[in-house]
Amino acid sequence: MAKIVTQTKSCTVNPLRMSQPLGAALAFMGLRNAMPLLHGSQGCTSFGLVLFVRHFRESIPMQTTAMSEVATVLGGFENVEQAIVNIVGRTKPDVIGICTTGVTEIKGDDLDGFIKVVRGNHPELANVALVPVSTPDFKGAFEDGFAATVAKIVDVLVEGPAPGAARDPAKLNVLAGSHLTPGDIDELRDIIEAFGLVPTFLPDISGSLDGHLPDDFTPTTHGGVSVAEVAAMGRAGHTLALGEQMRKAAAALEAKAGVPFTLLQRLTGLAASDELVATLAKISGRPVPQKYRRQRSQLVDAMLDGHFYFGGKQIAIGAEPDMLLNIGGWLADMGCSVAAAVTTTNSPALAQVPSDEVLIGDLEDLETRAEDCDLLVTHSHGRQASERLGVPLFRVGIPMFDRLGAAHQVAVGYRGTRDLIFAIGNLFIANIKEPDVDAWRSAAVDPDQVDAPATAH
Amino acid sequence: MSRLADKIQDVFNEPGCATNQVKSEKQRKKGCSKPLQPGGAAGGCAFDGAKIALQPIVDVAHLVHGPIACEGSSWDNRGVKSSGSKLYRTGFTTDMSENDVVFGGEKRLFRSIREIIAKYDPPAVFVYQTCVPAMMGDDIVAVCKVAAEKFGKPCIPIIAPGFVGPKNLGNKLAGEAMLDYVIGTQEPEVTTPYDINIIGEYNVAGELWQVKPPLDELGIRILSCLSGDARYHEVAQSHRARAAMMVCSTAMINVARKMEERYGIPYFEGSFYGISDTSESLRQIARLLIARGADPELMDRVEALIAREEAKAWAAIKAYTPRLEGKKVLLITGGVKSWSVVLALQEAGLTIVGTSVKKSTKEDKERLKEMSPDVHLIDDLRPREMYKMLKEAQADIMLSGGRSQFVALKARMPWMDINQERSYAYCGYVGIVEMVRQIDKALSNPIWDQVRSAPPWEEVTWEARADAANAADAAQSAAAAMPAARVA
Incomplete structure (x- = not known):
């Protein structure tokens, strides 16, 4: 059980955390033909836009209610109404996701109430779904905003089952947390379909942010799960909730439509992948396909080949709770020790992180704690600490702006875990210090340097 | 808050701004930016x-x-x-x-x-x-x-x-x-008659360092840059400069003008983008310094340096002409920031087929028409239209900011970043050559033919569909003309 500690200093230095509205915007981007709308100053949207563009290397649909100082003080109803009307006029979306920000929360703008009035004033907007979500950026983090949004989408868009209507046992809802990449979702889809199940991912950023060439340029998301598909989720036989953050949405779906759920906190590692595959076998009533038996065997082999390099390594991780538990838990499975764990917000997942302590803090905290570590695992903003400490950095999470392929980094299932062993194992190998006579002389003092087979050259 | 409101009014009231001078009192109070449109900003x-x-x-x-x-x-x-x-x-x-x-x-x-x-x-x-x-x-x-x-x-x-x-x-x-x-709160240890400020230059990708060598060679010292690669003490001491160059005119004209008022530092608006602008800026710096007591022989050295560097740069650009001749450029920026960039692109054989004029003045537009009569002046180019324009290959390459990057790339068109996130530096005599080199690099990359090719199993490509549609149109109008011909 990790002890959860909150940083007490006043000044955050080199933030790890990002704000709730951005997590909310990402969740809305997993809906088809959607436009996320941040209710705040135009800067709130513009910063988020730049962040996502650099991470995904894609055009990003995101709009703003462009609140001025005066509008903020007087209340933002008119801006919200105008924004909705303008967005519908310009981009014809199926759904607009409206997220509050710090200023509009302080003012106390009531989005649910606003939308009722907008609905009354504009009957012509009846076929556009409007989903408001409260995401003040002075509390919580990206993951919280994402989770709240998925729960709200379930609440607003999922239809309760018609009385007497039969469930479709082949249909499986998959609530995908913010720690999953488009590549992860594609991989999970393949695995689920191999069991004859038909998954509906919510949100599904694999369709919208996977970097593909659309046939035409649309200013909204080109891909993702449709409003109709979300509405039909109440008729599925079962729900898989991926990540602790999805518990609330899964519970909402169960309460609303009676769909039972299974929550998988982790998806990386042998035991976690076994649990995923066994769950799918149980839900579908089918045997595990040969392909995945083979992949499991490959993963076991990769663990055997790789464990030399992972054993005894000290790791410093800075990530949001679900990512931290998933990656940290897996590294511990491989024989590493999570010497420093820094995260962004509180979560029931944190207690299970295999570390003495989890600190809700920033990258300055991580840097201080990472001094004697062998590997730094965090998003691209860890690059300065990595340089200063001379400790290699493995990039996970958002933002990843200084490497290609952020959307297609896969870390789930047998194959994802196998490839992750290779990627991180190779980083360890590249950083092996070649033994020389002095190394042997000092070996008694610092035995770590010579305990791995030296195959770096 | 009233203090801030006064400040904003003061900034809106900028007498150094040419656009502002022709406005009425009432217009001026409204400020320089259009009100933001919710849902469209x-x-x-x-x-x-x-x-x-x-x-x-x-x-x-x-x-x-x-x-x-x-x-x-x-x-x-x-x-x-x-x-x-x-x-x-x-x-x-x-x-x-x-x-x-x-x-x-x-x-x-x-x-x-x-x-x-x-x-x-x-x-x-x-x-x-x-x-x-x-x-x-x-x-x-x-x-x-x-x-x-x-x-x-x-x-x-x-x-x-x-x-x-x-x-x-x-x-x-x-x-x-x-x-x-900050400005005026510290005194420099030494001053020289060759001290200047550069205002509104941020050293993106190290661009300030592209113009520093010629200044160093001329013995001109950057006392302070606001704010590229600056130190706090340099800004604090900047009131002792003899002259100032204002680089990005809309950004900090208030600083340049007020420093002239308070400390008598004359300024001019110039640019280091492009060959002729760089030369003109060096001459202006020298002119202002000489007017304030620098040795007039400075101008001779400036002219000698200009002659040497211009010849070198033009020659370097000329080398690209055979490769770039006739290639069409769509130039999308906030406004036409620098005429000499357009000049340099033309020297390299490129044609500007379209440019955004959202932030340009009337004179800008007229000048552009003069230089390049066939150019499309685009007021508010929406991404969808930009995409269409590129896809229909009305241009060979788009130069723009990162925001529209993927519009070009998704249309399988070469693209080059010319905004603040860019990773290459395009300033001064070396920078403009680098820019041309980057355009050439983008255009000549062998991926373009590959990414535009249809997969072997695909029966109809979009090009084929477009050709077919055009052919059908042509056939239809030909058919419409036919009966008349027969009667005749």
Whole structure:
């Protein structure tokens, strides 16, 4: 059980955390033909836009209610109404996701109430779904905003089952947390379909942010799960909730439509992948396909080949709770020790992180704690600490702006875990210090340097 | 807040601005930017603009007073370079919590300044106001004053919360903070008749360093740049310069003009983009310095340097002409920032087929028509139309900011970044050659034929579909003409 500690200093230095509205915007981007709308100053949207563009290397649909100082003080109803009307006029979306920000929360703008009035004033907007979500950026983090949004989408868009209507046992809802990449979702889809199940991912950023060439340029998301598909989720036989953050949405779906759920906190590692595959076998009533038996065997082999390099390594991780538990838990499975764990917000997942302590803090905290570590695992903003400490950095999470392929980094299932062993194992190998006579002389003092087979050259 | 409102009015009232001079009193009060349209706006806020303008001061701790939204997703994300301290790349924020929102954030701000000074010992702390504390009424001017007295370090309030306006206004408010609290607060150890300020240059991708060698060779010293690769003390001492060059005219004209008023430093508006503009800027610098007492022989040396460097640069560009001749460029920027870039592109054989004129003046548009009669002047190019234009191959390459990057790439068109996130430097005589080299590199990459090819199993490509549609149209009009011909 990790002890959860909150940083007490006043000044955050080199933030790890990002704000709730951005997590909310990402969740809305997993809906088809959607436009996320941040209710705040135009800067709130513009910063988020730049962040996502650099991470995904894609055009990003995101709009703003462009609140001025005066509008903020007087209340933002008119801006919200105008924004909705303008967005519908310009981009014809199926759904607009409206997220509050710090200023509009302080003012106390009531989005649910606003939308009722907008609905009354504009009957012509009846076929556009409007989903408001409260995401003040002075509390919580990206993951919280994402989770709240998925729960709200379930609440607003999922239809309760018609009385007497039969469930479709082949249909499986998959609530995908913010720690999953488009590549992860594609991989999970393949695995689920191999069991004859038909998954509906919510949100599904694999369709919208996977970097593909659309046939035409649309200013909204080109891909993702449709409003109709979300509405039909109440008729599925079962729900898989991926990540602790999805518990609330899964519970909402169960309460609303009676769909039972299974929550998988982790998806990386042998035991976690076994649990995923066994769950799918149980839900579908089918045997595990040969392909995945083979992949499991490959993963076991990769663990055997790789464990030399992972054993005894000290790791410093800075990530949001679900990512931290998933990656940290897996590294511990491989024989590493999570010497420093820094995260962004509180979560029931944190207690299970295999570390003495989890600190809700920033990258300055991580840097201080990472001094004697062998590997730094965090998003691209860890690059300065990595340089200063001379400790290699493995990039996970958002933002990843200084490497290609952020959307297609896969870390789930047998194959994802196998490839992750290779990627991180190779980083360890590249950083092996070649033994020389002095190394042997000092070996008694610092035995770590010579305990791995030296195959770096 | 009334103090800020006055400041904004003062900035709007800029007499140094040519556009402003022709406006009526009432128009002027409304400010320079169109009101933002909810649901149709794009672009940064005033805080963003203030940060862009000042963050290039490399040894200062830039502390953002606000919730995590303002700094959490935007720190260390600009490609401005430093020749020394890297402190400007550290993200400092008070990261206001719900508690601070209820009880006020001033105490946390004060403690944050104390922590920064204890841990990082910067020559100054810049404190940026944002929307949430501005709305709550946190008095950052007072906190900065108390902190400065208590810790014996300049603490500078930068009051440009996001909701007061767009990025451009933030640039100017940042400049006002420098005028009010920094410029003129320190004295340089030595001054020379060859000391200049460069205002509005941020050293993106190291562009300042492309123009530094010729200045060094001429013995012209950059006393202070506002704000590329600058140190706090340089800005504080900048009032002793003999002349100033204002690079990005809309950003900090208020600083240039007020420094002329207060310290008698004459300025001119110039650019280091393109060969002729670079030469003209060097001449202007020399002219102003000579007028203020520098040895007139400076001009001879300037002319000699210009002759040598221009010949070199034109020759280097000419070498690309055979490869670039006739290639069509779509130039999308906020406005036509530099005529000499257009000139250089033309010298390299490129044709400008379209350019955005959203922020350009009437004279700009006329001049452009003169230079390039067939050019499309595009007022508000929506992404969808841009995409169509590129896909129909009305241009061979698009030069634009990162925002429209993927419009071009998704249409399988070469694209080059010419905005502030760019990773290559395009300033001075070497920079423009580099720009042409990059265009050539983009155009000549062998991927274009590959990415445009249809998969072997695909029966109809979009090009084929377009051809077929055109053919059908042609056939139809031919058929319509046919009966008439028969009768005749």
